[in-house]
Amino acid sequence: MKKKHNDSQEKRPLLLTTGEPAGIGMDVVLLLAAENKLQDFLRPIWVTADANAMEKRADALIAAGVLKICPTWQTFDIDDLKEEALTKQISQQSTDTDQAFVLLNIPCDAPVTSGQINIDNSAMVAKQLEIAHKLATNQTVAAIVTGPLQKSALIDAGIKLPDGTMFSGHTEFFMQQSGCEKVVMMLANQAMKVALVTTHLPLKDIPAAITAENVRQTVQIVIDDLREKFGLTQPRILVCGLNPHAGEGGHLGSEEIEIINPVLREFINAGVDISEAMPADTLFTSRHLANCDTVIAMYHDQGLPVLKSHGFGDTVNLTLGLPYIRTSVDHGTALDLAGRGGASATSLYQALIMANEMADRSIVNIPLA
Numbered sequence: 001m002k003k004k005h006n007d008s009q010e011k012r013p014l015l016l017t018t019g020e021p022a023g024i025g026m027d028v029v030l031l032l033a034a035e036n037k038l039q040d041f042l043r044p045i046w047v048t049a050d051a052n053a054m055e056k057r058a059d060a061l062i063a064a065g066v067l068k069i070c071p072t073w074q075t076f077d078i079d080d081l082k083e084e085a086l087t088k089q090i091s092q093q094s095t096d097t098d099q100a101f102v103l104l105n106i107p108c109d110a111p112v113t114s115g116q117i118n119i120d121n122s123a124m125v126a127k128q129l130e131i132a133h134k135l136a137t138n139q140t141v142a143a144i145v146t147g148p149l150q151k152s153a154l155i156d157a158g159i160k161l162p163d164g165t166m167f168s169g170h171t172e173f174f175m176q177q178s179g180c181e182k183v184v185m186m187l188a189n190q191a192m193k194v195a196l197v198t199t200h201l202p203l204k205d206i207p208a209a210i211t212a213e214n215v216r217q218t219v220q221i222v223i224d225d226l227r228e229k230f231g232l233t234q235p236r237i238l239v240c241g242l243n244p245h246a247g248e249g250g251h252l253g254s255e256e257i258e259i260i261n262p263v264l265r266e267f268i269n270a271g272v273d274i275s276e277a278m279p280a281d282t283l284f285t286s287r288h289l290a291n292c293d294t295v296i297a298m299y300h301d302q303g304l305p306v307l308k309s310h311g312f313g314d315t316v317n318l319t320l321g322l323p324y325i326r327t328s329v330d331h332g333t334a335l336d337l338a339g340r341g342g343a344s345a346t347s348l349y350q351a352l353i354m355a356n357e358m359a360d361r362s363i364v365n366i367p368l369a
Contacts, residue, residue, distance in 0.1 A: 001030065004150060010219065011042060011043045011044075011142065011218065011359075012043065012140065012141055012142035013043055013044040013045060013046045013102070013134050013139040013140075013142065013291070013360070014041065014043050014044075014045055014046070014141065014352060014355055014356060014359070015046045015047075015048070015135055015136065015143070015144050015145065016029060016045060016046065016047045016101075016145045016146075016161050016348075016352070017021060017047075017048045017129065017146045017147055018047060018048060018049040018054075018128070018147045018304060019125060019126065019128070019146065019147035019148045019149040019150075019333070020117070020121075020125055020149045020150045020153065020333045021049070021108055021121055021125070022112060022113060022115060022116055022117050022118065022121075022145075022150075022333070022338060023115075023147075023148055023150065023332070023333025023334060023335055023338050024331075024333060024334045024337050024338045024343040025047055025049075025147030025148055025149075025333070026053065026057045027061060027066075027337070027338060027339065027343045027345075028147065028303070028329070028343055028344070028345040028347075028348045029047055029101070029147070029176075029345075029348070030054075030057065030058055030061060030067060031061075031066070031343070031345040032348060032349055033071035033073070033100035033101060033171040034068070034071050034100075036100075037345075037349055038100050038167045038352075041356050042341045043142065043351065043356060043359070044090075044311055045100075045101040045102065045352075046090075046099075046101065046102045046103075046104055046141065046216045047073070047101050047102065047103050047104065048103075048106050048128040048131060048132065049077060049103060049104075049105070049106065049122065050105065050106060050107050050108045050112060051075045051103055051105040051107075052107075052112075053108060053112040053310070054073075054076055054103060054223070057112075057114065057338075057339055058070045058071070058111070060114060060339035060340075061339065061341065064341045066338055069334075071100040071101075071313055072098060072099050072100060073099055073100050073101045073102065073103045074090075074099050074101075074102050074103065075102075075103045076090055076102060076103070076104055076105065077105045078104050078105065078106060078131065104108075104131070106124055106128055107124070108121040108124045108250060109124065110122075113159055114338040114339030114340070115334070115335040115337075115338045115339065115340075116335070117138040117150055117153045119153050119156050119157040120157075121153075121296050122153050122154045122157035122201075123157065123159070124157050124182065125149050125150075125153070125159075126154065126167075129146075129170070129173055129174070129177075130177075130197035132144045132146070133174060133178070135198060136163065136324035136325075136326070137178070137324065138325065139239070139324075142325065142356075142359035143324065143327065143355035143358065143359045144174075144285050144324065144325065144326045144327075144355075145326075145327050145348070145351050145352055145355050146170050146326065146327075146328040146329070147328075147329060147348065148329055148331060148332050148333045148334070149170070149333070150332075150333050150335075151167060151168065151169060155165040155167055161173055161176050162176040162177055163176055168200045169199070169200055170181060170317075170328060171185050171199055171200075171319050172199070172200070174319055175319070175321075175322070178322055178323055178324075180321055180322060180323075181217070182214070182217040182218070182321060183319050183320060183321035183322055184196065184221045184222055184225075184320040184321050185217050185317065185318075185319060185320075186222070186225075186294070186317075186318045186319075186320050187243075187303075187308075187315050187316065187317050187318070187330060188308050188315065188316050188354070189223055189307065189310060189314045189315040189316070189350075190310075190311055190314060190319060191310035191311055192289055192294075192306075192307055192310065193294040193295065194286075194294070194295045194296075194297055194303040194304060194305075194306070195294055195295070195297070196216055196218075196296075196297055196298075196299065196300060196303060196304075197209075197210060197214055197218045197296065197297070197298050197299070198210070198298065198299045198300070199300060200300065201299070201300070203299070204335050206242075206298070206299045207242065207255065210242055210259060210260070211259065212262065215259065215260055215263045215264075216263045216266070219237070219239075219263070219264070219267055219296065221320050221321040222235075222237065222294060222296060222320060223235060223237070223267075223272060224320075224321075225321065226293060226294060228361075229325065230293075230358070231361060232293055234273055235273065235293045235294060236273045236291060236292045236293045236294075237272070237273065237274040237275075237292060237295075237296060238274075238275045238277050238283055238288060238294075238295050238296070239264060239274065239276070239277055239295070239296045240261065240277065240278060240279075240280040240283055240295065240296065240297045240298055240302055240303065241255075241256045241260065241277035241278060241279060241280065242255045242256065242277070242298045242299075243255060243256065244279070245279045245281075246279045246280075247277070256276075256277040258291075259357065260298075261276045261277055261278035264276050264277065268297045269363045280297065280302055280366075282306055284303075284306045287365050312330065312331070312347040313330075313331075313344050313347055314346055314347065315327070315330035315347060315350070316329075316330060316347065316350050316351045316354050317329065317330050318349070318354070320357065325355055325358050325359055326355075327351040327352075327354050327358075328351055329347040329348050329351055330347050331344075331347055354357065
């Protein structure tokens with residue numbers, strides 16, 4: 001289904017951040033644009049990137065034989081980010097439906113070389129996220145779809161989270177910018193959805209983070225967003241234990257008995273279709289997954305390796321609990337592929353589809369005043 005201009009202008013845009021300019025963020029946008037897949041959505045697509053770098057990346061992909069022709073787009077400079085003026089200007093000038101997307105130009109401080117990180121450009125990466133948050137908060141855009149960034153580059157450049165701590169990822173950035181006490185990272189593909197109680201923590205720090213309140217907040221956020229953003233009125237949820245064999249009755253750890261299961265029984269008693277803590281090594285079997293909508297894992301590498309083994313390129317990263325919609329690709333910057341070919345745009349396309357579907361739900365697609 002191709003985009004009709006009149007229809008698309010009635011819906012707020014999807015904002016796509018390209019992330020680290022040396023990585024494949026721009027590549028995958030250009031691949032989708034060249035295949036006319038960005039025109040599949042009945043919404044405008046706005047992309048944040050350095051305009052000069054985007055042009056050079058398109059030329060590199062053409063030279064590599066990846067693109068036959070350069071997609072076309074309209075470029076708008078962001079000065080003071082006056083959202084109303086920006087939106088009005090783009091609406092007035094974006095009249096050519098042959099344009100694949102609108103590019104919001106955020107210049108880099110240093111020249112961009114494909115595959116080579118330059119921490120002088122990390123401020124530009126952070127600015128993309130700040131702009132995305134502001135446009136989503138003000139309901140100028142319907143959803144944020146994020147491309148990959150290089151966390152180490154932002155850390156090395158001294159970029160901090162809003163609370164002054166080390167930059168640890170998109171999830172923590174948008175949580176703090178939104179003033180949320182807790183958000184939940186979820187990854188989803190055709191095989192399963194997996195949400196996490198803890199995210200980017202060293203393994204040694206995980207047990208201390210498995211508190212009753214953390215588990216309770218995670219479960220509640222998952223329930224709320226499955227209902228509101230996925231339309232699942234009575235979601236079926238399975239929960240992993242922290243320890244092998246879910247603690248083996250306390251012989252392999254007591255967190256299940258003392259912390260996790262008491263919280264889960266609160267939800268069970270309230271009528272929620274949720275399990276008590278289950279052994280992770282048997283939970284992720286077809287027999288159990290066939291009868292659940294979402295798995296909640298206690299930590300990052302408990303759930304995500306299983307999920308990604310069932311569809312790495314098709315997986316979408318979501319942040320639940322934010323006041324707006326945010327989806328993301330499930331891959332990194334792939335510096336070795338940037339500007340050379342070989343990158344897949346499948347995950348980005350799936351992230352756009354999921355963001356668009358959630359935005360189309362009336363409960364989250366609130367019209368602009």
